[in-house]
Structures are given as structure tokens and as C-alpha cells.
Amino acid sequence: xxxxxxxxxxxxxxxxxxVVALLLALVSGILKEKQTANVELDKxxxxxxxxxISTAGQDAEALYNQYIPKAIIINYRGEVISDDRDKAFxxxxxxxxxxPLEKRELPVYLATVEGQTKYILSLRGAGLWGPIWGYISxxxxxxxxxGSYFMHASETPGLGAEIATKxxxxxxxxKKIKNAENKFVxxxxxxxxxxxxxxxxxxxxxxxxxxxxxxxxxLMKSIGQYxxxxxxxxxxxxxxx
Amino acid sequence: MxxxxxxxxxxxxxxxLSKNNPIMVQVLGICSALAVTAKLxxxxxxxxxxxxxxxxSNVIISLLRNTIxxxxxxxxxxxxVAALVTVVSEFLKAFAYDVSVQLSVxxxxxxxxxxxxxxxxxxxxxxxxxxxxxxxxxxGIGYAWILAAVAFVRELLGSGTLLNYRIIPQSFYDAGYVNxxxxxxxxxxxxxxxxxxxxxxxxxxxxxxx
Numbered sequence: 001x002x003x004x005x006x007x008x009x010x011x012x013x014x015x016x017x018x019v020v021a022l023l024l025a026l027v028s029g030i031l032k033e034k035q036t037a038n039v040e041l042d043k044x045x046x047x048x049x050x051x052x053i054s055t056a057g058q059d060a061e062a063l064y065n066q067y068i069p070k071a072i073i074i075n076y077r078g079e080v081i082s083d084d085r086d087k088a089f090x091x092x093x094x095x096x097x098x099x100p101l102e103k104r105e106l107p108v109y110l111a112t113v114e115g116q117t118k119y120i121l122s123l124r125g126a127g128l129w130g131p132i133w134g135y136i137s138x139x140x141x142x143x144x145x146x147g148s149y150f151m152h153a154s155e156t157p158g159l160g161a162e163i164a165t166k167x168x169x170x171x172x173x174x175k176k177i178k179n180a181e182n183k184f185v186x187x188x189x190x191x192x193x194x195x196x197x198x199x200x201x202x203x204x205x206x207x208x209x210x211x212x213x214x215x216x217x218x219l220m221k222s223i224g225q226y227x228x229x230x231x232x233x234x235x236x237x238x239x240x241x
Numbered sequence: 242m243x244x245x246x247x248x249x250x251x252x253x254x255x256x257x258l259s260k261n262n263p264i265m266v267q268v269l270g271i272c273s274a275l276a277v278t279a280k281l282x283x284x285x286x287x288x289x290x291x292x293x294x295x296x297x298s299n300v301i302i303s304l305l306r307n308t309i310x311x312x313x314x315x316x317x318x319x320x321x322v323a324a325l326v327t328v329v330s331e332f333l334k335a336f337a338y339d340v341s342v343q344l345s346v347x348x349x350x351x352x353x354x355x356x357x358x359x360x361x362x363x364x365x366x367x368x369x370x371x372x373x374x375x376x377x378x379x380x381g382i383g384y385a386w387i388l389a390a391v392a393f394v395r396e397l398l399g400s401g402t403l404l405n406y407r408i409i410p411q412s413f414y415d416a417g418y419v420n421x422x423x424x425x426x427x428x429x430x431x432x433x434x435x436x437x438x439x440x441x442x443x444x445x446x447x448x449x450x451x
Binding site for chain 2: 003004008009012020027028034038039041130153
């Protein structure tokens with residue numbers, strides 16, 4: 001057979017493309033359900049991790065149901081617009097943050113740890129190479145950090161990627177996001193050895209300056225959109241101050 | 242068994258491990274050797290994934306070799322590799338989610354690994370499926386062990402760990418030992434690969450140019 005004819009080449013290419021497209025569509029279709037389940041389970045593990053709960057070797061689904069019985073959706077004014085737990089879980093924070101502030105629907109997960117309420121907020125920002133995201137949990141005073149979790153898509157291993165380590169995340173515990181005048185100022189991520197004026201700060205990653213800065217901006221912007229919600233503190237919380 | 246591994250097959254399988262190593266002798270696939278060797282674990286998974294993909298794509302191209310139109314053969318090879326990489330990546334997402342998260346973009350980047358195109362073009366286009374399969378396995382492992390060797394040195398000296406287990410004891414750090422930050426930088430991978438090539442050539446005189 002003459003494989004150099006134009007018609008043969010064109011038919012060959014067309015058939016190849018159709019076959020490969022069918023194959024990929026088939027694989028994707030078969031595995032879709034399992035992948036979605038994996039992504040959801042992973043999200044639950046990430047949220048639990050922001051409460052300093054390790055899911056290694058445990059049933060993350062059961063732990064999630066045990067610790068996080070409630071989740072709500074709020075708007076930028078801090079008003080609750082839905083208390084549907086599943087709906088709040090499925091909010092895509094990246095999509096919400098691309099909308100104007102007034103139109104955003106922001107998820108808040110209400111956890112109960114040892115009888116105390118913890119508020120978990122969703123974070124989303126940009127690192128050096130790609131998106132970074134995470135969850136941060138606050139005590140009942142909506143000011144003191146209880147735990148945090150950060151993850152990245154493609155930061156440099158050993159440098160920016162260190163934000164995903166517990167070592168870095170544990171630095172945030174007990175830091176406060178409001179200053180002495182009870183105004184939201186976020187938590188700064190600074191170069192090791194430096195300080196931030198008028199707010200709490202943690203040491204960034206040596207050699208991961210841009211990623212560390214990305215975390216700093218992410219905290220400011222992501223927590224900032226919850227500012228009104230964080231301002232509504234129950235009386236009990238205020239008296240503890 | 243003797244029929245399965247004739248003298249030629251053995252050469253095809255074992256040659257790439259040393260005398261014909263894709264990284265040390267052909268200097269292919271250097272780009273990913275720099276990117277994934279800061280830690281040992283991603284380097285091992287990367288080596289395994291490349292081995293599987295280069296073996297399978299070699300077999301597929303070898304089966305099709307007499308039908309592929311000459312003028313679009315590179316495109317055909319690329320489509321086969323890209324399809325396989327996508328399938329492997331989908332399977333990882335479904336059955337080994339944690340690993341796929343760890344490797345993130347690197348799995349997709351296997352498509353651009355020069356070893357794949359090199360083996361398809363140089364070997365699979367002109368050899369039978371079984372030999373092509375062995376050639377793929379040989380080259381994949383030849384690539385994987387160099388990656389593992391480089392990652393071993395970089396993780397041990399750069400982070401003081403291996404597979405994320407602490408190897409260098411805390412007492413060393415207390416006594417003033419510091420991790421070598423240079424090891425985390427991509428250029429160090431290049432220098433380590435160069436050292437490997439140096440040792441390899443010193444041991445194999447027939448590889449040295451006159």
C-alpha cells in the first residue's frame with residue numbers, strides 16, 4: 001500500500017483523531033464519578049486539617065460529619081443567605097472571588113471541637129506558578145486562629161511548596177487577625193527575621209519569597225471579604241477579650 | 242525464557258541502564274531531571290510513570306509502524322504519547338489521588354520528555370513490538386535510576402530527609418549543621434548529573450571521545 005498518498009495521510013489522521021477522542025472520552029466518562037468523589041473527599045480532609053485533625057488512615061467522611069455538622073453561605077454584609085450544608089460545601093470559592101464583592105456567596109463551615117464552635121473560612125490566592133488555596137479556622141471570638149491549612153497547585157518543591165507543611169501552618173495558631181482597636185488587619189507573612197507593624201505576623205519561607213507573599217495577599221483578600229461576618233461577635237466572645 | 246530474551250533483546254533491555262543511558266550518554270530528558278528531583282518520592286513516581294508510558298507507546302507505535310504515513314509520523318507519535326499520558330493521569334486521579342496531587346503538572350509534562358520521542362523515532366519505528374517493549378522498559382529504568390540517584394543526594398543534603406523521613410538527626414542541627422539550600426535549586430541537579438556523567442565516563446573508557 002502506498003502510505004505517501006495525500007488521501008491516505010488525511011484519512012489516517014482523521015481516523016486517528018476520532019479513535020483517540022473516543023478513547024479519552026470513554027476513559028474520562030468511566031472514571032468521572034470516582035474522581036469527583038476523590039476531589040470531594042480530599043476537600044473534606046483539607047477542611048479537617050484546618051482544625052488540626054489528622055485524617056491519616058481514618059474515615060475522613062465520618063470525621064467530617066462528626067466535627068462539621070453545619071455549613072452556611074453568607075454575603076459580604078455577613079447575612080446568612082443559605083444554611084444548606086451540602087450547598088455551602090459545593091461553593092467554588094475561586095469562581096465567587098472573580099465576581100464583584102456584592103454578588104459573592106461565601107461559605108462558612110461551623111465546626112464543633114470539644115464543645116466549642118470554630119468558624120472555618122475558605123481561602124484562595126495566587127502563588128508563584130499557579131493557584132494556592134486553603135482553609136483557616138477561628139475560635140468563637142472570630143479573631144484568634146485555631147488552625148490553618150494551605151495547599152498549592154505547582155509551587156517549587158522544597159521552596160514555595162513548603163507552605164503545605166504543618167511546620168509552616170502551625171505558625172498561625174493563636175495569631176490574631178484584628179488589631180487593638182478591633183479592626184481587621186489580617187496576619188502578615190514576612191521574611192524571616194523581619195517584623196510587621198501593627199499586626200500579628202509569621203515567618204515566610206526562605207527561598208519562597210513570592211509564594212510567601214502570595215499567602216500574605218491571600219489572607220488579606222480572602223479573610224477580608226468576610227470582614228462584616230467576622231465583626232459580628234456574640235456577647236460571650238466580646239467579654240472574653 | 243531463552244527465546245524471550247535473546248542476546249539482542251538483552252542488549253536492548255540492559256544497554257540503556259549504563260552504556261547507552263538516555264540521561265548520562267544521550268543526554269535526553271534533562272529538563273524533567275531538573276524539575277522533579279528535589280525530593281525522592283516524586284522522582285520515583287515520575288520514573289515509574291515514564292517507564293510505563295515509554296514502554297506502552299513504543300509497543301503501539303511499533304504495531305502501527307508499517308501503516309504510519311511518513312510525513313505525519315511525528316504527529317502520530319505525539320498523539321499516541323499525549324493520549325497515553327492523559328489516560329495515566331486520569332487513572333491516577335481516580336485510584337491514587339494523593340500521588341496525582343503531589344506530581345501535579347509533572348505528569349502532563351511527560352509528553353514533552355525527549356526520551357519518549359527519541360525512542361519512538363529511533364527504535365519503535367523500525368523494530369518489532371516485543372523488542373520495542375523491552376527498549377521502552379530499559380530506557381525508562383535507565384532514566385528512573387538516574388533520577389532516583391540525583392534526588393537521593395538532593396533530598397538528603399538539601400532537606401536532611403529521605404522520602405520525607407528525617408535521616409540527619411536533630412542533634413546535628415543543634416550542633417550547628419545547616420541544610421544545603423543550594424541543593425534545592427535546579428542548577429544543582431545539573432551539576433549532579435554532570436558529576437554522574439564524569440564518573441560514568443571515567444569508568445567506561447570506550448565512551449570517551451578521542
